[in-house]
Amino acid sequence: MxxxxxxxxxxxxxxxxxxxxxxxxxxxxxxxxxxxxxxxxxxxxxxxxxxxxxxxxHVEEIKVGRLRHTWEAVCQDAKTVGETVRRDPKVAIIPFVLLLLIMGGGLWALFASANQEYKHRREVASQIANDKALYLQTELAKAFLPAYVCSVYVRRDPAWPAVNASFGPMALEMIRLSHAGSVLTLSLIPWGVIQTMVPLKGSGPPDDPNWRAIGKDWLQDKFNQDKVLQSISSKNLTIIGPYNLTQGGIGLVAMLSINIAHAAPSAAFDIPPYVHGSLGAWQTPPRTQVGPNLTDTPYAPYMYDEATSSKWWGLTTVLISWDVLREDVTRLDDLEAQGYSYVLSRPVLRKELLQARPDLANGTHDLAVAWSSSVQEVPLDATNNRAPPRAPGRARPLIYYDLHERLDGPVHARVLVEGAQLDLYLSLDDGWTPRWKQPMVAVTCVLSFLFSLMLFLVLVNRRQHMRLLHAMIPKKVIETLRRGKIFTESFEVVTVLFSDIVAYTTMSAHMAPIEVVQMLDELYQEFDNLAEKHKLYKLDTIGDAFMLVGGAPDREGAAAAAARVAQMGLDMIRVTSTKILAGGHVVKIRVGIHSGPAVAAVVGRKAPKYTLFGDTVNTASRMESNGSPMRIHISMATHGLLQEAGGFMMEPRGEIPIKGKGVMSTFWVTGTHVWEQGPCPRSEAVDISSLPEPNAxxxxxxxxxxxxxxxxxxxxxxxxxxxxxxxxxxxxxxxxxxxxxxxxxxxxxxxxxxxxxxxxxxxxxxxxxxxxxxxxxxxxxxxxxxxxxxxxxxxxxxxxxxxxxxxxxxxxxxxxxxxxx
Structure with missing residues (x-):
């Protein structure tokens, strides 16, 4: 040789x-x-x-912290999820819409249930308040019953000597039988002057503070004139108070006007003149009064009623201890046991405000007469107008105004007793809105979010699986395989491209395995991007061999498919010529293309793969193996299709022997012109006869x-x-x-x-x-x-x-x- x-x-x-x-x-x-x-x-x-x-x-020998490794994995997963959402926004839109529906429906049902519970609680509270108001009205009426008895007693024999002689024993018996011992005193007031009161102890104020009330002229009481006028004019029971009593404590006064029927206008009822000062020096100033003192008063029209021939005799009053009623009769503390806070108040007159609270005189206010400890705490040493309470801290002095405004949306019930008005306000300690509302709102939102997140992750996972599956098998093939059928499809003309790396065996023998993997991964990612750009289907990669097809699995014109594949081959050559791979490697490739009939099928049950069968695939492989580095070797069939597509620069190679085929006429594809016609227009001219070198x-x-x-x-x-x-x-x-x-x-x-x-x-x-x-x-x-x-x-x-x-x-x-x- x-x-x-x-x-x-x-x-x-x-x-x-x-x-x-x-x-x-x-x-x-x-x-x-x-x-x-x-x-x-x-x-x-x-x-x-x-x-x-x-x-x-990073190789396996490098120790990476567990936290850092976990963080990197989370970041990579988040990046993958973001990419999946970017590719298919429905993956995020569907869970988001479902989140809105579930959360909206759940919150609607929750708020509806909470609102129903709110209404129910207020209805129950209103019913309790109304029942308590009715109870208070009934019990107060019982307490005022002695006033009616005294009125009947006087009308039976209005002569003062007879009345005065038997009033004491009768009054003591009524006090003994009074409701819960709430009646403090009974008084007879002929011509409007208090002349007798039961009980009275001793002989003067030092023995009993009630002595100071003897001789009081109600007709000249300017402060309570409206109440006295109401009692005289209406001839009905009138309630005054609760208010602070002169003798100490807090009480109510029930006043009833007494009129004697069939009496002459001049009837005096044997009532003697009242001498103020006869009982002691404490009665000042001294005065002698005969008949009612109507000076500067509005009572004169009511002294005699001609229509009924009735003569005004005087008044009778019942003094009731509000402290006893509040603690022993009204049973307001039961409301606290039921979980309610309450305030019982009465309207306060402007003249009362001028005396007690001038700063509030210009408005409408309520004076609290009873309330629960949760609304307003009272000092332990507080008293009820100098009267000690039964227990420290249980006093309810009349010094608090508008306490009901401290309650949360209270329900209201009004107590009307013989012209007196009391207002009961009730509020639920737990609140009208159920306590479970806010936690359930949070639970509903969290569960809705978690459910939507799970759906999102399932859709993302499914989409990633489907994306991976679609990368290996076409969509129409997947549908056929799902139905349990065997997929086969014939194509009259497809164009198959093969490429491999020149001197790959020698190169890989002197490279570390990780370097080989990196090199192939970088190169094939570029090729995959080009295949996606040219809308071609990647069939397989075996080692350094790369195989794709045009015209399948989606059918298109034979010339257009061949043009896409040829353009793909040109781009592969151009990318490879300038691509610097891992470790600074620069490789060269051979590309071979052939067009012809083929059959696509998925065979086997394990690791199914979409594959082309037929002589076209073998011939395309022969085109590659008999080609030259950085050149595109095509067959006569592909040459004809590219001529039909137009715009490609091709050189004849001549006739060469091909194993298994004999002698074939083949061609080189050297580039393409700008071509705006035909089935595959191109806007860029390419020439691979002079390729650029990698950046130094x-x-x-x-x-x-x-x-x-x-x-x-x-x-x-x-x-x-x-x-x-x-x-x-x-x-x-x-x-x-x-x-x-x-x-x-x-x-x-x-x-x-x-x-x-x-x-x-x-x-x-x-x-x-x-x-x-x-x-x-x-x-x-x-x-x-x-x-x-x-x-x-x-x-x-x-x-x-x-x-x-x-x-x-x-x-x-x-x-x-x-x-x-």
Whole structure:
């Protein structure tokens, strides 16, 4: 074999496939041997190189804090959820609408129930207040009964001597029989002057404070004139108070006018003149009064009623202890036991306010006469107008106004007793609004939110699963499989694209597994984006092989599908030419395209996959394996469809032998014009015959400080790429051996220790050490670690080592191979 043929063999032509396993084994052994010889220093260099390759990627040996790891996982999940919502807003809209419906319905039902409970509580309180008002009205009427008895007693025999003689024993008996002992005194008031009162102790005020009431002229009492006038004019019982009594304590006065029927206008009823001062010096000023004193009073019209021939005799009063009534009769404390706060008040007159609270004289106010301790606490030493209460803190002095305003929306009931008015206000201690309302509002909102959140997470999870499923299987296929049927579909014309990475086997053998994964992931993400851009369906990735189809699973015109696939291939070449992958790797790819009939199906039950079957797939694979780096190899069928689509630049390659197919006429796709017509218009012109190189600064940054200068600074020799065909590929024999080319070999020393060891370096040859014997067999003796540079001089019109037809001038250096010893 000639020296040129031996170099051609070293470049990977013909026998490369047969020696692949042996070459990889020798490479691994030499690499292991070099590492053992390098010692600890070389091991550190290799570790640093691996760190440079991974570029800071976390590996399992790195200890990451549990909290940080959890936070990163949460952030990643949130990012994924956000991306899912962005892609399909319905995932968030449906739970949000459901949240509004559930929360709105729940809150509506909750507020309706709370409002119903509110009304029910107020109805119950109103009923209790009305019952208590009726009870108070009945009990007060019982307490005032002695006034009616005295009136009947006087009318029976109005002569004063007879009345005065028997009034004492009769009054004492009525006091004894009074309701709960609430009656304090009974008085007879002929001509409006108090002349007798029962009981009276001793002979003067020192013995009994009630003595000071003897001789009081009610007709001249300007302060209570309205009440006296009401009693005289209406001839009905009139209530005065509760008010502070002169003798101490708090009481009520029941006053009843006494009129004697069938009496003459001049009738005197044997009532003697009253001499004020006859009982003692405490009666001042002294006066003698005969008959009623009507001076400056409105009572004269009521002294005699001609219609009924009745003469006014005088008044009778019953003094009742309000303290006894409040504590023993009214039973207002029962309201507190039922959970209510109450206030019992009476309207207060302006003249009362002028005496007690001038600051309140200009408004309408109520004076509280009884209330619960929760409304207003009373000091322990407080008294009822100098009268001590039964228990400390139980006094109810008449000094508080408008206490009912402190109650929360109280219900009201009015007590009317013989012209007197009392107002009862009731409020529920627990509040009218049920206590469970606010917690239930919170529970309803939280449960609604949790339910909607669960639905949101379920929809997001389902959407992510469906998205993942749709990424593997088309939608229409999923529907068929759900029904338990087998999916098959025939297509008259589809266009299939295959691509793989040049020299992938050799490259991956000298790379860490994580670096290989990173490299493929970065590259295939770019390809996936392009497939989505051109609306093509990705069929599979096997190692470095990438396969997609146009015209399936969604049918479209054959020319349009072929145009999309061809445009995809051009974009793949352009992206790969400038893409710097993990570790600073720059790769090259081959692309092959063929169009023809195919059958799509999903076979098997485990890990189902949407797959194309037919000779079209095999032919597309042959187009790729018989192609050249960074070029698009197409068949005659695809060429015809692209011509129909229009706008593509194509070059004939000629007839080449294809394994299993015989000789086929194939073409190169070199670019596309701006094309606004046809089924697949294009707004950008593309030409892959002159591709841009990777950015030098980015390449140096990716490879680290130990990387050699970029090609823009030091022009490197052109590295010949050898084929890494698939199993059974048949490479055309239009190589340098048939072109009559000559080869010159130049020896250069290794650049660094890493290159000598076969490390990952830009200067390392793409060829493994198994190609070296082919060079050595030609009589070439090189020192250890030297690099052989082979320059192939190609005659005009000859094919390149990979099968390209290069329009080079005769004698032009075309390909240089650098072989690492």
């Amino acid at each position: 000639s020296f040129t043929a031996r170099v051609g063999s070293a470049l990977g032509l013909g026998s490369f496939r047969k020696n692949k396993r042996e070459r990889e084994a020798r490479e691994a052994a030499e690499l292991q041997s070099g590492v053992q010889r390098a010692g600890s220093k070389s091991q550190l260099e290799i570790d640093k190189s691996i760190w440079d390759i991974t570029n800071g990627v 600064a980015a390449l140096m940054a990716a490879r680290g400080s130990n990387a050699p200068p970029p090609s823009s600074l030091v022009p490197p020799p052109i590295i010949a790429e050898h084929a890494d065909e698939g199993e059974g590929s048949d490479k055309p024999a239009d190589d340098a051996a048939h072109s009559g080319a000559s080869v010159a070999v130049k020896l250069t020393p290794p650049h660094n220790r890493r290159e000598m060891m076969g490390g990952n370096s830009q200067r390392r040859s793409n060829l493994g050490p198994q190609e070296l014997p082919a060079v050595a067999a030609g009589g070439l003796h090189t020192p250890a670690g030297a690099v052989a540079e082979a320059t192939e001089v190609v005659a005009g019109g000859a094919f390149c080592a990979t099968g390209e037809d290069v329009d080079s001038q005769p004698g032009t250096p075309r390909t240089t191979a650098r072989l690492a010893a």
